[in-house]
Amino acid sequence: MIETLRSKGAGNPLKCIQCGSCTSTCPVNLIRDGFNPRRIVGSIARFNRIPDQDPWLCSTCSLCSERCPQGVNPFSIIMALREVLYENNGEAPASILKMVEQVKETGLAFPFTPGSVEKRRLLGLPEAGVSSEGLREIRRILSEAGFK
Amino acid sequence: MSLTLYLGCVIRTVHPEVEKAVKETLSRIGVSFVEQPEASCCAPCWFFSLSREAWLRLNERNMRLLNSTVVTACDDCFASLSDAFTILAERKSVKPPEVKPFQALLLERLREVKPRLGFTGLRCAVQHSCRFLRSSGRSLDNPEDPKIVKSVLEMLGFLPVSYERELDCCGGFVSDEKISGEMARLKAGSAEEAGADCIVATCSHCMLRLNPVSRIPVLHLAQLSAFSLGSDPVQIGFPETLRRRMVKR
Numbered sequence: 001m002i003e004t005l006r007s008k009g010a011g012n013p014l015k016c017i018q019c020g021s022c023t024s025t026c027p028v029n030l031i032r033d034g035f036n037p038r039r040i041v042g043s044i045a046r047f048n049r050i051p052d053q054d055p056w057l058c059s060t061c062s063l064c065s066e067r068c069p070q071g072v073n074p075f076s077i078i079m080a081l082r083e084v085l086y087e088n089n090g091e092a093p094a095s096i097l098k099m100v101e102q103v104k105e106t107g108l109a110f111p112f113t114p115g116s117v118e119k120r121r122l123l124g125l126p127e128a129g130v131s132s133e134g135l136r137e138i139r140r141i142l143s144e145a146g147f148k
Numbered sequence: 149m150s151l152t153l154y155l156g157c158v159i160r161t162v163h164p165e166v167e168k169a170v171k172e173t174l175s176r177i178g179v180s181f182v183e184q185p186e187a188s189c190c191a192p193c194w195f196f197s198l199s200r201e202a203w204l205r206l207n208e209r210n211m212r213l214l215n216s217t218v219v220t221a222c223d224d225c226f227a228s229l230s231d232a233f234t235i236l237a238e239r240k241s242v243k244p245p246e247v248k249p250f251q252a253l254l255l256e257r258l259r260e261v262k263p264r265l266g267f268t269g270l271r272c273a274v275q276h277s278c279r280f281l282r283s284s285g286r287s288l289d290n291p292e293d294p295k296i297v298k299s300v301l302e303m304l305g306f307l308p309v310s311y312e313r314e315l316d317c318c319g320g321f322v323s324d325e326k327i328s329g330e331m332a333r334l335k336a337g338s339a340e341e342a343g344a345d346c347i348v349a350t351c352s353h354c355m356l357r358l359n360p361v362s363r364i365p366v367l368h369l370a371q372l373s374a375f376s377l378g379s380d381p382v383q384i385g386f387p388e389t390l391r392r393r394m395v396k397r
Contacts, residue, residue: 008200
């Protein structure tokens with residue numbers, strides 16, 4: 001488990017001394033104390049297993065990594081954990097998967113709407129968007145990276 | 149000075165008035181730029197946490213297309229492009245293209261250009277985005293006491309205000325709407341309590357998160373800079389309510 005996470009850019013959970021600086025600074029933990037970066041890292045370091053917490057509750061603010069005295073980088077561990085869960089079970093929020101679909105469709109994560117197209121025209125902004133050749137390349141990249 | 153302007157997804161598809169404001173600002177501070185419509189989404193944290201490989205490969209393509217100094221108008225794009233370009237360049241033992249956030253470029257140019265400003269006033273609460281402030285290696289500002297956006301606002305004639313939750317995350321990427329909304333409401337409420345007339349962001353995702361919950365307008369820094377430098381307020385989406393609060397010099 002630890003090696004898999006490390007191969008996906010995670011910091012080293014074995015350096016964690018369980019001081020709790022990450023959790024005490026986590027803005028999500030202030031609102032929902034069930035989300036606890038210290039326990040996430042601890043569960044991986046001590047038991048080498050996937051923690052029983054939803055990594056998608058992380059706000060990705062990186063304060064935990066900024067304030068960690070050991071340089072563990074809990075943020076990177078949580079990001080790698082998401083990737084492992086997605087690879088193992090396809091687990092990810094529907095809103096996120098929708099944005100991936102959008103990138104496949106247009107190269108951008110958000111769609112142009114009739115309103116935004118008209119607004120762009122009124123403001124004299126150029127037509128924006130990736131060409132069909134560019135889209136083919138983007139779809140090939142996503143497909144080779146495992147996105148169906 | 150010639151740059152490649154990378155606007156990202158949200159500004160182009162949701163906030164064309166911000167795109168207009170960015171372009172007006174750059175023209176008015178003497179920065180010429182080109183665009184690269186073939187560049188894709190920067191695949192920020194929500195994407196790279198699904199597939200680091202896809203994130204790197206999409207940005208390998210972007211790096212090929214954006215081969216001069218890149219200026220970003222969204223801090224999510226700044227972070228994603230600069231992190232990916234650094235890793236990709238290390239793999240190939242080449243120098244990565246420089247990625248510069250709009251606010252840093254603006255600060256540099258305002259120090260040189262010293263433009264004549266038409267208005268003064270307006271109390272602004274800065275939304276310092278997490279992507280701009282944190283993650284070691286590329287931080288351009290002090291994450292515990294950020295100054296860059298505030299300095300830009302002062303140079304443009306605005307009044308930055310400090311507020312209790314100034315360094316807090318807006319909650320934009322929390323997947324649970326209740327938690328995310330609560331974080332955004334606390335943040336926007338704190339800015340309003342401090343007497344701010346508006347919230348000023350440099351990240352389009354912070355704008356998307358704060359806009360629906362804030363009782364005071366949430367603007368991109370470019371909308372304030374373009375207004376201050378003389379652009380048509382209607383075209384750049386600068387609200388009438390804020391214009392009335394400003395004093396002509």
